[in-house]
Amino acid sequence: MESSYKLLLVALVTFATVRFVQAQDEGFISLDCGLSPTEQSPYTESATGLQYSSDSSYIQTGKIARIQRDLEGPHLKPQTTVRYFPDGIRNCYNITVKQGTKYMIRVRAIYGNYDGLNTYPRFDLYIGPNFWITLDTKEYVRKEIVHIPRSNMLDLCLVKTDTFTPFISAIEMRPLPNNSYITTSGSLKLFSRYYFSNSEDVLRYSEDVYDRMWNSYNQTDWKEISTSLTVNTSDSFRLPQNAIKTAATSANASEPLIDIEFPESANDKVYIYLHFSEVHALKANETREFDISLNGESIKDSYKPLYLQSETLSNPSPVICTGQKCIVKLTRSGKSTHPPLLNAIEGFAVADFLQSETDENDGTNLSSNGLAGTIDAGIQNLTHLEKLDLSNNSLTGVIPEFLANMKSLMIINLSKNHLNDSIPQALRDREKEGLKLSVDGHAIACLPGSCVSKKKFPVLIVALVASVVVVVIVMVLVFIFVFRKKKTSDHVEAIPRSVVTPGANFTSTNTSETSIETKKRRFSYAEVMQMTNNLERALGEGGFGVVYHGYLNGSQQVAVKVLSESSSQGYKHFKAEVELLLRVHHINLVNLVGYCDERDHLALIYEYMPSGDLKEHLSGKRGGSVLNWSTRLRIAADAALGLEYLHIGCQPSMVHRDVKSTNILLGEQFSAKIADFGLSRSFQLGDESHVSTVVAGTPGYLDPEYYRTGRLAEMSDVYSFGIVLLEIITNQRVIDQSREKPHITEWTAFMLNRGDIARIMDPKLHGDYNSRSVWRAVELAMLCTNPSSEKRPTMSQVVIELKECLSSENSMKGKNQDTESHGSFEMSMSFDTKAVPSAR
Structure with a gap:
């Protein structure tokens, strides 16, 4: 029996390992350029086990060739064939991608004297209309960029700049987590990637799950240290074990460890990513602590690498390296017993792509714009x-x-x-x-909507058609009125269209409102008065009306929202909130207990949240102790889980449309729930990824793109959530005209440029937080509030990042601190974000 269990365990582990490896290369695009489709395609590349295919279905131009046989030795597939472009100035690959996904794009060009001319070509590479890089193929060329496509089609274009013929050997695209390689602007062009070891191995897939290529590096004045144990690399960067298990330290323990990176241009704006893990088990009286700087500017002071735990630090904003020298200096602190270490490093230059990549459905209307001269060839981009x-x-x-x-x-x-x-x-x-x-003098074919018909119909025909239309409309309206009247009388539990507020005698004139059917408990107005003790204790007031405290069955606390006569929202928003809450249920959404509809009286009964709303606690109006940093992170994660459920757990998906700190309610242990769904909207199945609505929401929290276009999408909630996250971090007002930068996003960006996180954090926390988790939270908030919705993360990505922030914070604080915060978040984390639960 025991041997059977062992055999089953081995089988499960093997199956899980195979599934894991298969999952890593999901979404990989691997093109062997110049491989004839009649040859073996796809094929498995021997060094990595990845599948490569011919590029013939991605481009319609160019010719194929093979490098000289005597030069094939050092090169394995897919580097022995090329596609070259003797015709035309610009030749483009059209590659289908997933819009909004972060990709590592790698091209390789091995000349190999494929044309017998022994002349090394030089040409440009573009992504859509944007210049990426100039390729000089005197040597083996490998170039990478981290880029987020703005549409579902990416154009990779080779552009002739002289008499040379452009060519390419391989194109590789690898999806990356959107919470890795985060920047404040632009794509990232790789110029260095090293792990510090005496090994000569190049690390690649499957050691690196994202198929990055790591070269080893060491210096004579450095000392290599390593571990044989496994390092936890579960963060978003997922470094290969052989890259993070070794590290470099200074051979002279009293000297700083210095690494110099060289970007390709003196004007490059640079990000340096430093990867750390402590590989030695230090004794109780030992410590490794050091300061990290880039060109004299501090990245981190008193840093202590985590034992067998991978962690990545980078400069929060790009820098220009004087003389093309990016000097990374790690200086031992006074109380450290060990010299600094560094496991791996990556250097990137910012690629500011100024022109938008054209969407497949885009059109360009430059009519009547006063244009002169010839038609610019740039249009073909x-x-x-x-x-x-x-x-x-x-x-x-x-x-x-x-x-x-x-x-x-x-x-x-x-x-x-x-x-x-x-x-x-x-x-x-x-x-x-x-x-x-x-064209003038040629066939006239107008753009849709740009031409006005010149035909004139006789007046009599126009009048006749108009009369018929009016008669038809009147008949349809009569039919609808009779049908709806009958339908309303058939539903005993329906909320009538004639709605009167308590103590008032006005009737809704909106006779087109659809009735609401519900299985939730329907209460009489007498029961509402009894449970609230005649509306004795008011909890707050909003656009809908006053919220009162009450007891259901004399024991269960509830919150009762009663429609007021002065309500600016009225029946429409009441109906929207009821219909939404009837079909959704999640631990991080406020639960609807029931409703009251007794013709003259309208009310909603919710579960009671005893700790009030988030805004009260941040402002101090609630009293009590200040919310500590880990509790704030947990509240943010709970709220994010609620929004994630609305976006992907509901069918059709929902947009809350009024996410703000006053609509995040807190339970006894500060578990957070989203409330107030009166403005929410759904995307019906089969609709586009957005709907057009009348703009509604709260100033300061309102997505500027939604405000400008009226196009509502899930990313509008992401923006509002980002504002809430900034409130949680800074405890600043969303809009404060007394500040130099009135809006909280502008103020935060202004303070970030000074590079001091203490200037941004809520002073009430008195520095009691781990700056690493803070930086991650700030970066996340700024990503959420990006003016362009295409550059914002999804709520699922937000949830993942907040969980990692909280995990980082709690691991630094220790298990004994903030124990009261664990229960609620553990329940939240048990919600499987990959599953899509059925809506109720």
Whole structure:
């Protein structure tokens, strides 16, 4: 029997390991450029076990070749074939990606004298319309960038800059966690990645689950130390074991450890990522503590690496390295008994991509914009453009032939300009394929919505049609009125459309409101008065009305929200809140106990949250002790879990639309729940990822993109949550005109530029927090409040990051501190964020 159990255990472990390895390469794109589709494709690359396929389905241009046989020795597949581009200036790969996902994009170019010319090409690489880097192929070329695509299609373009022919050997794309390699702006171009060891091994997949490539490095004045034990690498960076199990220290224990990185340009804005883990078990009277600086600017003081625990530090904002020297200095503190150590390092330069990557459905309307001169060739960079309207300008010169090469372009309007009448044959050929071209003296094909019909219908026909339409509308309205009246009478438990507030005699005129059916308990107004002791104790007041304290069955505490006569929300928002709460249930959402609808009286009965709202505690109005940092993190994580459930756990998904600190209610042990769903909206199944609504919400918390466009999406809640997180961190007012920077996001960014976290943190905490968890929380909040919704994390990603922040904070505080905070969050963490529970 025991041997059977052992066999079962081995099988389970093996299965789990296989599934784990398979999960890591999910989403990997591995292209062997120049591999003929008739050859073995896909194939398994021997060194990594990853599958590579031909690039032929990702690009329609170029020719294929193979490097010289005598040069293949050092190079394994996929580095022995190339695709080269003798024709055209710009040739692009079109790669389907997942919008908003962070990718490591790596290209490799091995010339290998494939053309027999023995001349090393030099050319540019672009991502969409944005310049990435110039490739000089005198040596083996490998370039990487960490980039978040803004659409579901990414264009990787090779651009000829001289007489050389661009070519490429391999393209590799690897998804990364969105909470890794966080920056305040731009994509990241890799210029160095080293682990410190005497080994000569290059670490790659499957040792590195993200398939980063690590080279070893050491110096004669450094000493290598290591461990044979496994290091915990469960953070978002997931370093390979062989990279984090070794470290460099200074051979002279009294000297600082210095590493110098060289970016490619003197103007590069640089991020340095430092990876640490203590690999020696220090005795009770021993310590390893040191200060970390980059070009003289402090990154971290009195830092102590965690034993067998991987941790990453970086400069919070980009720096320009004078003389292209980024000097990382680790200086031993006075009380340290051991010299500093460093396990691994990565250096990146910021790539500020100023032009938006064109969405597949985008059109460009430049009509009547006073444009003059010739049509700019830069337009062809917009490779997914479908509609181009340049009409009614003063453009001159020829109609460019490159427009015919823009395969997605289906409508072109060049009318009312001063262009040469000659139309390139390539464009005439495209017309046969369905292109609609409008040029003066040529076929007129207007852009949708840009032309006004010139036809005039007889007045009699117009009048007749109008009369028929009016009759039909009247008949439809009568039918709807009769049908709804009958339907309403069929539902005894329905909330009637004639709603009167307590003590008032006004009737709702909104006769189009749909009735609400519910299985929740329906209370009479007499029961409401009894449970609240005749509305004796008011808890607060909002736009809907007054909230009163009450007891259900004489024992269960409840909160009763009663519609007031002066309510600015009324029946519509009451109905929205009831309908939402009838079908959702989550430990971090306030539970609806029942409702009252007795014609003249309307009320909602909720579970009671004894500790009030988050805003009261932060402001001190609630009294009592100050919320400590770990409790604040737990409250934030609880609230994030509630929002995550609304976004992915509900079908259809919900947007709260009024996330703020007063709508986060707290239980006895400061467990947090989201409340007030009167403004919430749902996305029906099959809808787009957003809906257009009348803008509503609370000033300061309102997503600027939603305010500007009226397009509501889950990311609007993410922005509001980011504001709440900044409140939790800083205890600053969301809008304070007395500050130099009135809005809390502007103020925080302003203070961050000074690099001192103490200036940002709530002074009531008196420095009682771990700065590492604080920095992570601040970075997360700033990501959530990015003006562009495309750059914000999802609530699932927010939950993961907050859990890691809390774990980091509690591990530093020790198990004996803040024990009162563990219970609630452990319950929250038990909610499986990967599962999508059914809505009730």
